[in-house]
Amino acid sequence: MSDWLRKQANILYERLLSEEVSGTPNHVAVIQDGNRRYARQQGDDTHQGHRAGAKTTEQILEWCQEIGVEELTLYAFSTENFNRPAEENEPLFDLLSEKLREFADADRVHDNEVQIRAIGAVDRLPKRVQEAITYATRQTQEYDRFILNIALAYGGRSQLLEAARSVAKDVESGNLDPEEIDIGTVEKQLYTTPLRDVDLIIRTGGGERTSNFLPWHANGNEAAVFFCKPYWPEFSKADFLRGIRTYEHRQQSWQRTRARRALALLGSMSDQDLPEARSTVARFRDSLPASEQPNEETIELPDSNEPVADR
Template sequence: MREHLDAAVDAVYERLLRREIDGAPAHVAVIQDGNRRYARERGDDATDGYDDGAQTTERVLDWCAELGVEELTLYAFSTENFERPEEQQQHLFDLLEAKLTEFADADRVHEERVRIRAIGDTDRLPGRVRDAVEYAESRTAGYDGFALNIALAYGGRAELLDAAKGVADAVDRGDLDPADVDLDEIESRLHTSPVRDVDLIIRTGGDERTSNFLPWHANGSEAAVFFCTPYWPEFSKVDFLRAVRTYESREASWRRTRAKRALALVRALGTEVGEARRVLDRLKGTLPDPPEDVDAEGRSAD
């Protein structure tokens, strides 16, 4: 009875949230946290939490398609995950291999022209996972309907460090002029290139930090961030809609801020122009008369 009532309340709340949302962020990035804690609280093995979390991932793909999100990046395996117990790592690798292959063969992926890409230092992954990555990327190469990025062996600071080292090496070899080092040059050397700027980061599991995730694309664009307490396997459509509403509220706030700044600039410029005109009027009486062939604005009569 309680579960039925909760479902009814969620359905009503979902409809209300949907009415409040006008559009959607173009690029959503998700830190899928809490799989192991979810499993432990249920008395299950940690690996069961990863399996349940994989089902949430599939639901999120549906919600993105429904709202019109164009790109989704999932933080599936960080560089810190290599420090986890071997059994958990192997289970994650099994799951990644299976899901990448499953997605690559799914009819909906090809019907909706979903492009699957892995971002990160994928050379650190086991050969079977790299093979699955290559299979998924090759099967969906050239698709432009939706971008699905899977962050594997990914760490934001390591990514920026590798890019900086690459620039330094190119300059040292004489292949790159230091004067030509710009934002585009750095971005071209990132593991995540050509990922677009992030509009919204979602983190589940209760922690309020972005954990070294996409610093170039998220911090540079000042992405909106939504933290929520449900573990990833519990993450619901209501939670997703609340995240999108947070993004829209922040965008509206930014638009108001930009409008105020623009108005202040116009007023400041207007004040300066007015002051300049008053100075010019005061000087007019002290200036000599222009030659007969030059008009009052200083232009030649010819």
């Protein structure tokens, strides 16, 4: 197939996928894997792979805004990446500094009111990267239409550990009653500004693991996960839409499961529980697609005048 035909086929496929998308996740998180392997495949230096990946980063921001995603988190640099050679990391730090400042000044960022935030142990990063983070944060801190989180010097388990230590110190000092510890208590220790629960994780580069990424917000929310083979610089809009479709299928399956569980419990309901049960069934029925609506007899509740023992 010629390059022209391949391009036209991809455009047609993207259009088809766009028409199929009917539900949008609020928060998408992306593990941008494969920059270095892409560079080796092209015969380039590693930093050229990261620079090629930066172009995809700009594109996915636009794709998210097109379909109504409200928050995007990008896994840009993990705590494990500090173990890589300095000659590999230093050009990456230069690129991060450059792109953070470029994003902070971009018209499309301000026109779409994008707030840029960094999450992770940013104090471990070189000063030039920290200064770029501060600049991007200040330039966009008043916006809230779209949130762009960039995970830098990030490690999910280490963050959970630090949050647990902070909570323990508050209890030990008497500033916190153990009985008052809840989800909100932990989340306040994790980040200075709240993150939405993650609805979809996308990982490029062929790996099938989530690599310690946002364990509190993703695993706790049972996020859908989409693994794909293209390296991050090769990741296309069609790949992105396939990920969104995976999220939709996950949501539909989850809704069906909840509906079936609710229906299975109805037989044991007492008379005083029936009005609430009817309301619950109605809500679950409304949540299902038209093609999956159950027949009326399937969700028929027992008459409240019928003895419980005979139901």
